[in-house]
Amino acid sequence: MKTLSIELAIERLESRGVTVDDITDLVFDLQTPYVENLTKATCKYNVVRVLSKREVQNALLTGIELDQLAEEGKLQQPLQDIVASDEGLYGIDEIIALAIVNVYGSIGLTNFGYVDKIKPGIIAKLNDHADGKCHTFLDDIVGAIAAAASSRLAHSEEGAEVPD
C-alpha cells in the first residue's frame, strides 16, 4: 500500500504537471538577488528538504485531492463550483498553503504572497486553466513550497542554526 513519503509527494506533483525542477526555478529566481553565487543545486536541495516534511506532504496530498475531485465533479455543491472556479473569496487554499510556509518560520510569508500574486513560471501555467484542469489548491501549494525553501535557504546561508 502507498505510504506517506517524499517519493509519493514528488510523484503526485508530477502527476499534476509540476516537477521539483519547476519549484527549484522559482526558488532560484526569488533568492538570486539576495544570495551570492547561488546555484540551482542548492535551491533544489532546499526544495527536497521542504518536501521531506510530513506536514508538507499532508498539505500537498490534501490539496491535490480536492483539486482532482473538483476536476471530476465529485464534490457536493456549492463547494464543487467554488473550488472548480477558484472563487476569489475562498481562502482555504491559502490556509493549507500557510501550513507549509510556517514550517521554516514567518519570513516565508512575504515570498508566498508575492509568488501567489505575480504568478511566475510554473504558477502561471497552473493558472491558465487552458487544459480543463483545476489547480485551485496546487498553485498555492507550489508557491508555499518555493517560499518555505527560500526561507530555509536564507536561514542556512546565515549559518546560525541547522534549520532542519
Add this chain to the structure above:
Amino acid sequence: MKTLSIELAIERLESRGVTVDDITDLVFDLQTPYVENLTKATCKYNVVRVLSKREVQNALLTGIELDQLAEEGKLQQPLQDIVASDEGLYGIDEIIALAIVNVYGSIGLTNFGYVDKIKPGIIAKLNDHADGKCHTFLDDIVGAIAAAASSRLAHSEEGAEVPD
C-alpha cells in the same frame, strides 16, 4: 442550486449530527466562569454570528466534505487511511480550524486548544467513532466555532468595539 449561506452551514452541521445548540452549550461552559449572568441566548447569538462569516462557511464545507469522502472510502491512498483513522500527525484539520478561530482574533487560540484536548459535550460524541462515522475535520471545526464565538462574546462584553 445550493449557494453558500448560514442556512446551508447549519444544514450541513445537522446532517453530521451537530446542532447550533450543541455548539451553544460549549460556549456557555467555556464562558460562564468569566461572564456574569451569561445566558444561553447570548451564547447562541454569538455562534450564529460566527456561522454567518463566509470564511467559516468555507472551512466548514471543506472539512465536512473530506470527512464524508473518507467515510465513503473515496479518497486516494494514503490520504484515505490518514483521514479515516484521524491519524495523530495529520495536522490539516487543525489548520482549517485555525481559519475559523482567527476570525475573531488570537485570543481564541487558547479555547480552541483546550476544547480540542478536553473534548467536552458534542466533541466527545464526534470522537467516539461508535457509529462508523469519520469526524476528523468536524470535531476541530466545531471546537473552532465555539472558540471563535467565545472570543466574539468576550470582545462584545468589553464593549470597546463592535466586533462585527
Add this chain to the structure above:
Amino acid sequence: MKTLSIELAIERLESRGVTVDDITDLVFDLQTPYVENLTKATCKYNVVRVLSKREVQNALLTGIELDQLAEEGKLQQPLQDIVASDEGLYGIDEIIALAIVNVYGSIGLTNFGYVDKIKPGIIAKLNDHADGKCHTFLDDIVGAIAAAASSRLAHSEEGAEVPD
C-alpha cells in the same frame, strides 16, 4: 488616561509618518484591477473599519512601541541590533502583521506578501531609512492593514455577508 481607540491608533500612525490616506492609496492600487468604479472613499471606509478592530489596534501599538524603543536604543542586545537593522531572519514583525491580516480571512495573505515585497507608496518611504527612523514593524503593519482592508472590500463587493 489614554485608552485603546481608533483615534489613538490613527494618532500613533501619524506620529510615525503614516496617514489613513497613505493606506487608502495602497488599497486603491491593490483593488482597482478587480473592482469596477472603485473610489478612494470606499477604500478609506474599509481602512477605517480595519483600524476599528481591537486586535488591529493592539498589534499596531505593540509594533510601533518596539520600533520606537529600538530607535531610542532602549532594547537589550542582541534584540536592539536585530530590530534596529531590520534583520532579514527576524520574523516577529511578519507574525504580528499576520494577526491583522487574518481578521478578514486568509485571502488577505496574498496581498500582504505582495505589498511587503513590492513596497509601493508609503511602504517604500518607511523602508528608506533615510531619516534615522526604525520602521521594522510598521512597514509590515501598514501592509497588513492595506491587505486586510482589501479583503474586507472584496467580501463587501460580493455582498454575500456583512463582513463586520
Add this chain to the structure above:
Amino acid sequence: MKTLSIELAIERLESRGVTVDDITDLVFDLQTPYVENLTKATCKYNVVRVLSKREVQNALLTGIELDQLAEEGKLQQPLQDIVASDEGLYGIDEIIALAIVNVYGSIGLTNFGYVDKIKPGIIAKLNDHADGKCHTFLDDIVGAIAAAASSRLAHSEEGAEVPD
C-alpha cells in the same frame, strides 16, 4: 557582544525564573499518556532542539523584552497597562507564541491551547503575580515551547521523517 544563540535563550529564560527542566516537565506530562516508556531525557532533548531554532529564540527575546519593559513601567500608555495587567482581550502574546508552535506543524496547536488554559507546573507559577513580575508573554511562550517539543517528539516517535 551578545549574539543570538541557544545559550542566550536559556540564560534569558532562567533570568525570568524558568529552567529547561521546568519545560521538560510540561512535555513529560503532556506526552506520557501517548508515548510508551517516555523518559525525561527524551523530553529534554526535544525542548533543547526547539530552543535551538532561530524563530523560537527571536520570539522568546521579543516577548521577554516586552514583559520586562512593562515591569519597569517603560511602555507608553495604554500598552503599559494592557501588558502589565495581562488584559484578556490582548492577543499579541498568543500570536507571538504561535510563531513557536508552528515550527513543528499544526498538531502543536492543541497542546498549546490546553497548557495555556490549564496552567500546569511552571505556567501556574508564572501566572500567580505574587512577586510583582509581569509574565504576560512568557507564560504563552513557555507553553508554546512545550507544545512544539511535544509535536517534535510525536513526529520523531513515528520515525517517518527526521523533523530537524
